[in-house]
Amino acid sequence: MAAKGEEQQSQAGRHQEVGHKSLLQSDALYQYILETSVYPREPEAMKELREITARHPWNIMTTSADEGQFLNMLIKLTNAKNTMEIGVYTGYSLLATALALPEDGKILAMDINRENYELGLPIIEKAGVAHKIEFKEGPALPVLDQLVVDEKNHGTYDFIFVDADKDNYINYHKRLIDLVKVGGVIGYDNTLWNGSVVAPPDAPLRKYVRYYRDFVLELNKALAVDPRIEICMLPVGDGITICRRIK
Numbered sequence: 001m002a003a004k005g006e007e008q009q010s011q012a013g014r015h016q017e018v019g020h021k022s023l024l025q026s027d028a029l030y031q032y033i034l035e036t037s038v039y040p041r042e043p044e045a046m047k048e049l050r051e052i053t054a055r056h057p058w059n060i061m062t063t064s065a066d067e068g069q070f071l072n073m074l075i076k077l078t079n080a081k082n083t084m085e086i087g088v089y090t091g092y093s094l095l096a097t098a099l100a101l102p103e104d105g106k107i108l109a110m111d112i113n114r115e116n117y118e119l120g121l122p123i124i125e126k127a128g129v130a131h132k133i134e135f136k137e138g139p140a141l142p143v144l145d146q147l148v149v150d151e152k153n154h155g156t157y158d159f160i161f162v163d164a165d166k167d168n169y170i171n172y173h174k175r176l177i178d179l180v181k182v183g184g185v186i187g188y189d190n191t192l193w194n195g196s197v198v199a200p201p202d203a204p205l206r207k208y209v210r211y212y213r214d215f216v217l218e219l220n221k222a223l224a225v226d227p228r229i230e231i232c233m234l235p236v237g238d239g240i241t242i243c244r245r246i247k
């Protein structure tokens with residue numbers, strides 16, 4: 001175990017890359033992933049959006065470049081066409097999704113904050129993929145409630161990415177499970193929540209990390225025993241749990 005001083009020193013020297021959530025053991029390893037396989041292949045528009053986001057005061061919220069690449073690949077692998085995103089911020093994961101979808105692909109994107117979405121929107125437009133996006137400003141839950149009421153919407157989504165208010169993930173899951181098709185995928189982001197899911201009760205956690213941790217733990221437990229899905233928890237970004245609906 002590292003001595004306290006050593007630990008503090010290594011924390012202070014942690015990676016500063018935007019969206020980096022420090023789950024990998026070595027920062028050099030993370031940098032290697034970025035430089036070897038992510039940045040050289042990152043579409044110009046995503047690079048531009050990442051750089052604009054890096055200058056925004058809330059840039060800690062952005063999806064990291066490696067996770068963006070992963071989402072892009074996942075959407076292509078699953079041939080997703082009708083998709084949804086909850087939690088847009090400046091739109092990095094949204095752009096990763098939009099670029100992966102076919103020309104007639106669709107994303108219902110929701111966020112309570114339109115201003116941040118509009119920061120990235122000119123880049124999304126320039127990339128020629130804005131026509132795939134329907135942005136709804138406001139809390140996602142009432143929108144999901146509306147969708148669920150109409151049975152025609154059941155089983156219609158191929159891919160759903162959830163990256164918003166962690167205290168609602170369980171509520172989202174209750175609705176999304178009806179909206180995603182059998183064989184479709186829901187990705188829940190931040191399921192390792194800054195590593196705090198294994199922190200001892202007295203660990204010095206930032207206030208918001210501590211507050212949301214119990215919700216993340218509760219979600220992880222619920223997903224693990226949900227017979228309607230198969231799951232796979234990946235240590236990408238801040239942890240993402242991929243759920244495939246099986247019934």
Ligand SMILES: C[S@@+](CC[C@H](N)C(=O)[O-])C[C@H]1O[C@@H](n2cnc3c(N)ncnc32)[C@H](O)[C@@H]1O
Pocket residue numbers: 061062063086087088089090091092093094110111112113116138139140141163164165168
């Ligand atoms: C972690 S950020 C999303 C990051 C984004 N996926 C990206 O690639 O940059 C979380 C977002 O969720 C939004 N949010 C918070 N509560 C929400 C709610 N109830 N409904 C919809 N969006 C919400 C926040 O405004 C914020 O933009």
